[in-house]
Amino acid sequence: MLPHCQHYVTDNYRYEVWDGDCGGTVDTLLFLRESLPDGFKVCHPKGVTSAQAVRVVVNYLQSHPQDLHQPFRILAMTALSQAWPCK
Template sequence: MMAAEHAEAANIGSGNELISSCKRFVDAVDANNTIEAFQQGICVGQAQAVLATSCRNCPPEGVTAGQALRVLIAYVERHPNLMHKHIALLADDALAEAWPCTKPNQ
């Protein structure tokens, strides 16, 4: 699956996918919790980037960023000894474990 197909399958960037997150971000900023909002954005952005671009994962059509985040969270909770790794590396490992590609270079 090519990167463009990953992005389409994950619905990355659509209003349907992002508007509620945008609202929560604004709420966090309004509550003077900008660090939390910033960190949420990093987490979501890293998971979406890996979902859209990694050649190690082949998610089924229609997988959302929310699903990818749930997979990432579950993976880290099962492997707390890996929490020192960069979030993008954790996301890559988690998504590859959840949705491995069945053919090489897919």
């Protein structure tokens, strides 16, 4: 999913199907942010955009290449919760 998430935020929003899967997954996780399991709840700053959240996920994926075989949804939840943990 890394190349699709990168394309989502860098190609002037001309999406391919998998790019939309990346953006849709991240949007869903932001929507469910406080309903996620303990350890994965997300308390992002007010006004965070989908593109900003996808950039957080891209940075996480690039920093953890050894984990890219894991399910994308788990990686995205981890990235967002580590970037914006609930206190």
